[in-house]
Amino acid sequence: MSHENIGVLFNSELQKEIKDRFYYVDHDHLGRKRLFFENSGGSLRLKSSVEAKERYEKIPDCPDRNHDTSKMLQKVKEDGIRDILQIICGAKSGALVTELTASQVMFQITQTIIENVPGTNVVTTSIEHPSAYDSAKYYAEKTGKDFRVAMANPKTGGVDTEEILKHIDENTCLLSVISASNVSGNVLDIEEIVTEARKIKPDLYIISDAVQHMPHGVLDVEKYQLDGVNFAPYKGFGVRGCGYGYVSDRVAKLPHHKLLAKPENEWELGSFSPSNFAAITAVVDYVCWIGKQFIDSEDRRTLYVEGMNRIHLHERALLQHLLEGTKDIPGLRYINGVNVLLDSENLQDRDLISAISIDGIGFKETVEQYYKRGVTVFERVNTSLYSKRIIESLGLVGAIRISPMHCHDTNDIDEFLKITSQLVEEITKQSINV
Numbered sequence: 001m002s003h004e005n006i007g008v009l010f011n012s013e014l015q016k017e018i019k020d021r022f023y024y025v026d027h028d029h030l031g032r033k034r035l036f037f038e039n040s041g042g043s044l045r046l047k048s049s050v051e052a053k054e055r056y057e058k059i060p061d062c063p064d065r066n067h068d069t070s071k072m073l074q075k076v077k078e079d080g081i082r083d084i085l086q087i088i089c090g091a092k093s094g095a096l097v098t099e100l101t102a103s104q105v106m107f108q109i110t111q112t113i114i115e116n117v118p119g120t121n122v123v124t125t126s127i128e129h130p131s132a133y134d135s136a137k138y139y140a141e142k143t144g145k146d147f148r149v150a151m152a153n154p155k156t157g158g159v160d161t162e163e164i165l166k167h168i169d170e171n172t173c174l175l176s177v178i179s180a181s182n183v184s185g186n187v188l189d190i191e192e193i194v195t196e197a198r199k200i201k202p203d204l205y206i207i208s209d210a211v212q213h214m215p216h217g218v219l220d221v222e223k224y225q226l227d228g229v230n231f232a233p234y235k236g237f238g239v240r241g242c243g244y245g246y247v248s249d250r251v252a253k254l255p256h257h258k259l260l261a262k263p264e265n266e267w268e269l270g271s272f273s274p275s276n277f278a279a280i281t282a283v284v285d286y287v288c289w290i291g292k293q294f295i296d297s298e299d300r301r302t303l304y305v306e307g308m309n310r311i312h313l314h315e316r317a318l319l320q321h322l323l324e325g326t327k328d329i330p331g332l333r334y335i336n337g338v339n340v341l342l343d344s345e346n347l348q349d350r351d352l353i354s355a356i357s358i359d360g361i362g363f364k365e366t367v368e369q370y371y372k373r374g375v376t377v378f379e380r381v382n383t384s385l386y387s388k389r390i391i392e393s394l395g396l397v398g399a400i401r402i403s404p405m406h407c408h409d410t411n412d413i414d415e416f417l418k419i420t421s422q423l424v425e426e427i428t429k430q431s432i433n434v
């Protein structure tokens with residue numbers, strides 16, 4: 001197995017420092033010992049981000065006045081916009097979209113493109129979150145465009161490029177494709193998809209839901225020439241209550257919701273809280289701090305990219321550990337009674353997620369049994385409105401999603417594996433009431 005597949009763990013000193021920077025990694029808010037392996041549903045919080053939010057939330061001043069406090073808040077906002085667009089998204093131009101949630105951002109961007117860009121069809125995939133899928137379907141139907149869905153590959157948990165390309169032609173108005181699956185962790189090859197799709201239609205509008213992928217890898221809208229992405233800070237170590245997006249210059253100028261007197265490419269609508277910008281800047285500072293442990297640079301994007309790549313390598317090592325275990329502790333692939341779903345030998349194109357099922361026990365009950373043993377995980381099942389289409393298109397009825405994050409270490413994974421083995425043993429002995 002290649003070095004890239006195995007990943008690279010942070011050294012133990014750095015790992016400890018990282019852990020200390022998050023709230024409730026080993027114990028929950030009531031002091032109960034707990035492993036939070038549900039980071040795809042909302043990640044553990046970076047202390048500095050929560051503290052920044054609190055610090056600036058206390059200040060009542062409007063950022064649009066001409067005094068020192070107002071100017072300070074204005075600077076917080078400018079730094080936040082720079083961090084979202086240039087540092088996280090890798091944009092060199094374009095505009096910021098702010099909403100309360102990432103879903104609202106996706107609806108705004110999708111509506112604007114479908115209502116204003118000529119074309120007779122809209123293409124998306126079967127593994128999109130409902131905010132991307134439903135907005136594409138809703139506005140395609142509203143404007144009389146054909147709605148086309150590229151189907152998942154149940155073997156990889158992603159969507160093959162060729163399958164997406166089959167649906168694109170010179171009349172495609174929009175391609176909306178997720179960056180990484182929030183069920184399997186499969187990272188789609190956005191570079192290849194964009195390059196090949198634009199061979200069919202050179203000026204094709206392409207957007208990507210990056211909510212799942214943003215906390216695990218680098219986004220680069222400039223390199224991939226994307227027209228829009230969205231992400232949610234509460235899934236990326238930050239705070240709840242805001243969703244962000246990037247739109248390219250050409251999308252920014254399309255008719256959209258805005259105050260009429262504002263510039264044509266302005267998407268800011270209303271008074272967005274400086275505290276939310278301070279909270280995202282704290283996230284970027286943190287990732288840059290990780291980057292600084294490995295390289296010497298004064299460039300913020302360079303440090304951020306290094307930090308995210310290091311996070312990705314550490315998470316790959318954790319995923320390998322979770323699947324393979326050690327010589328004393330069997331990994332998920334080797335525990336009799338555990339089925340690893342949507343698994344792949346190649347871990348390079350995976351976010352830190354494993355989807356499993358356990359023989360002899362339902363998904364909901366499995367989550368409850370884990371919770372009783374101090375582990376928080378989540379079931380993605382075909383009876384949920386959020387999961388049905390995605391899960392079924394992956395050829396499943398459900399899956400337990402195991403999603404640790406980079407502040408965890410191999411001891412946490414070992415603990416989880418031991419609990420899983422015990423749980424399976426008890427189910428086998430029928431000693432628990434399931």
Ligand SMILES: Cc1ncc(COP(=O)(O)O)c(C=O)c1O
Nearest residue numbers: 101102103129182209211212232
């Ligand atoms: C891949 C993906 N996209 C979009 C969303 C929507 O995010 P929000 O709940 O902030 O609107 C989620 C939330 O689970 C998600 O996982």
